Amino acid sequence: MPPATADARPLLELGGIHKSFTGVRALSGAGLRLFPGEVHALMGQNGAGKSTLIKLLTGVHALDAGTMVLEGQPIAPRSPLEAQRIGISTVYQEVNLCPNLSVAENIFAGRYPRKAWRIDWAAMNRDAKALLARLNLDIDVSRLLSAYPVAVQQMVAIARALSVSAKVLVLDEPTSSLDEEEVQRLFAVLRRLREEGMAILFVTHFLDQVYALSDRITVLRNGEFVGEWPAQDLPEPALIAAMVGRELAARRLASAPPGEAEGSEAEFELRDVGRKGMLQPTDLALRAGEVLGLAGLLGSGRTELAQLLFGLRQPDTGALHVWGRPIRVASPAAAVRLGMAMLPEDRKTDGIVAGLSVRENIVLALQARRGMWSRLPLPEQSRLAEGFVQTLGIKTADIDTPMGQLSGGNQQKALLARWLATGPRLLILDEPTRGVDVAAKQEIMDEILRLAGEGMAVLFISSEIDEVVRVSHRIAVLRDRRKLGELPAGCTEQDIYHLIAEQA
Numbered sequence: 001m002p003p004a005t006a007d008a009r010p011l012l013e014l015g016g017i018h019k020s021f022t023g024v025r026a027l028s029g030a031g032l033r034l035f036p037g038e039v040h041a042l043m044g045q046n047g048a049g050k051s052t053l054i055k056l057l058t059g060v061h062a063l064d065a066g067t068m069v070l071e072g073q074p075i076a077p078r079s080p081l082e083a084q085r086i087g088i089s090t091v092y093q094e095v096n097l098c099p100n101l102s103v104a105e106n107i108f109a110g111r112y113p114r115k116a117w118r119i120d121w122a123a124m125n126r127d128a129k130a131l132l133a134r135l136n137l138d139i140d141v142s143r144l145l146s147a148y149p150v151a152v153q154q155m156v157a158i159a160r161a162l163s164v165s166a167k168v169l170v171l172d173e174p175t176s177s178l179d180e181e182e183v184q185r186l187f188a189v190l191r192r193l194r195e196e197g198m199a200i201l202f203v204t205h206f207l208d209q210v211y212a213l214s215d216r217i218t219v220l221r222n223g224e225f226v227g228e229w230p231a232q233d234l235p236e237p238a239l240i241a242a243m244v245g246r247e248l249a250a251r252r253l254a255s256a257p258p259g260e261a262e263g264s265e266a267e268f269e270l271r272d273v274g275r276k277g278m279l280q281p282t283d284l285a286l287r288a289g290e291v292l293g294l295a296g297l298l299g300s301g302r303t304e305l306a307q308l309l310f311g312l313r314q315p316d317t318g319a320l321h322v323w324g325r326p327i328r329v330a331s332p333a334a335a336v337r338l339g340m341a342m343l344p345e346d347r348k349t350d351g352i353v354a355g356l357s358v359r360e361n362i363v364l365a366l367q368a369r370r371g372m373w374s375r376l377p378l379p380e381q382s383r384l385a386e387g388f389v390q391t392l393g394i395k396t397a398d399i400d401t402p403m404g405q406l407s408g409g410n411q412q413k414a415l416l417a418r419w420l421a422t423g424p425r426l427l428i429l430d431e432p433t434r435g436v437d438v439a440a441k442q443e444i445m446d447e448i449l450r451l452a453g454e455g456m457a458v459l460f461i462s463s464e465i466d467e468v469v470r471v472s473h474r475i476a477v478l479r480d481r482r483k484l485g486e487l488p489a490g491c492t493e494q495d496i497y498h499l500i501a502e503q504a
């Protein structure tokens with residue numbers, strides 16, 4: 001535990017930090033103190049300024065005003081490499097490694113070991129292997145980084161931090177694309193680094209992870225410092241209140257109405273649909289006006305089911321029936337023509353066009369469906385975009401702002417808007433609330449229920465079972481790539497876990 005007493009000196013102290021981008025004040029009076037041997041959670045809503053603070057600390061951006069002091073010395077790193085040289089290593093929200101270099105090259109990028117005038121590849125691979133071994137990872141370090149899943153890429157980023165004997169390790173939403181087991185593995189590594197005296201700063205929107213790991217919490221709101229607390233002194237409702245500036249926790253989501261569509265004919269129906277290695281033959285009915293939740297643990301087949309439904313993969317048994325007629329969905333384009341839309345799970349690589357404006361990003365799918373000869377009139381584009389910025393609370397200067405300038409969570413909301421804008425009859429949402437803050441999670445779920453109320457069929461996939469329970473009229477439970485059964489609205493998380501365990 002950190003010696004967070006009055007007389008203990010912080011390892012790192014940021015104070016009075018101001019940063020504006022053209023037209024946007026990202027930080028005004030933000031601050032942070034880190035002690036050696038602590039895990040510190042930096043919390044705040046989407047757009048609060050967390051990533052910006054981290055980018056100032058690590059030399060990606062220059063600050064407008066404020067002080068940064070490391071071990072009593074003022075610092076002003078001008079690049080991530082320079083920050084790393086003085087002991088601050090970072091795993092950014094967006095993957096910042098080079099997919100086309102090998103694992104070892106990524107770990108030592110900018111600092112290749114040399115023998116005479118040549119790069120010493122053997123030494124580099126050997127050292128990389130040893131570093132990863134400290135993280136319990138045994139992989140071929142000469143392979144391209146892109147050959148490995150995100151969890152491994154993240155460990156590689158941490159290995160890079162270790163290789164420069166960092167004093168401060170910063171992780172911006174490191175767990176947003178990891179499964180439960182990978183999260184546990186990452187946490188074990190972070191706990192060990194804490195014991196070795198490293199100061200770890202991490203950002204997450206999973207509140208349970210905050211309490212599982214962190215010693216202290218700092219909250220930012222609208223770019224301002226709200227407060228700093230020992231984690232045990234800031235229970236979850238108080239944390240949420242500090243983040244959103246009001247008692248949000250008290251307002252529970254109006255629970256989903258009982259399955260009104262129950263008994264009515266299914267609009268979209270999977271009959272016996274399966275594919276070897278992906279999903280055992282499965283029946284699933286999706287009705288207009290109903291949210292069907294898909295619950296299941298890691299590897300249960302949730303995403304695979306969505307992919308088979310949306311034409312990303314072809315089933316080798318069964319078929320999709322639309323209003324009772326079997327239809328082969330040869331491609332996602334065909335699925336879109338049938339009135340489907342899908343927000344995919346992997347959005348970092350699949351979706352955001354950073355250089356296009358928020359408006360252009362939102363109308364992209366709708367425009368694609370209309371074809372290039374029938375351009376959506378600009379006033380119509382603006383009306384749509386403005387509407388979604390309002391309903392989903394997308395924090396942006398205006399709709400002509402480039403998407404790349406939005407905070408991570410706001411980019412995700414805009415991506416959801418893109419699919420909502422197509423006005424689908426069936427909306428497939430794979431992890432729609434990843435990376436969005438607690439308040440926005442509720443807003444998104446409210447919006448999903450509203451759309452279902454207007455007659456849309458929704459397939460809602462989330463690893464957070466409490467969300468599935470809150471938003472679904474009916475829940476299909478998967479395990480080991482097989483549907484175990486269905487539960488009605490009003491069932492509890494426990495009911496779902498029971499069903500999963502019973503059939504183990």
Ligand SMILES: Nc1ncnc2c1ncn2[C@@H]1O[C@H](COP(=O)(O)OP(=O)(O)OP(=O)(O)O)[C@@H](O)[C@H]1O
Binds near residue numbers: 050405407
């Ligand atoms: N390069 C940039 N140009 C213009 N505005 C920016 C830029 N980077 C960030 N901003 C703005 O600064 C504010 C803070 O963004 P930041 O990314 O720090 O938020 P965050 O707390 O990390 O949010 P999230 O939880 O969504 O990741 C936002 O309003 C964002 O749009």
Ligand SMILES: [Mg+2]
Binds near residue numbers: 093172407408409
């Ligand atoms: Mg961020």
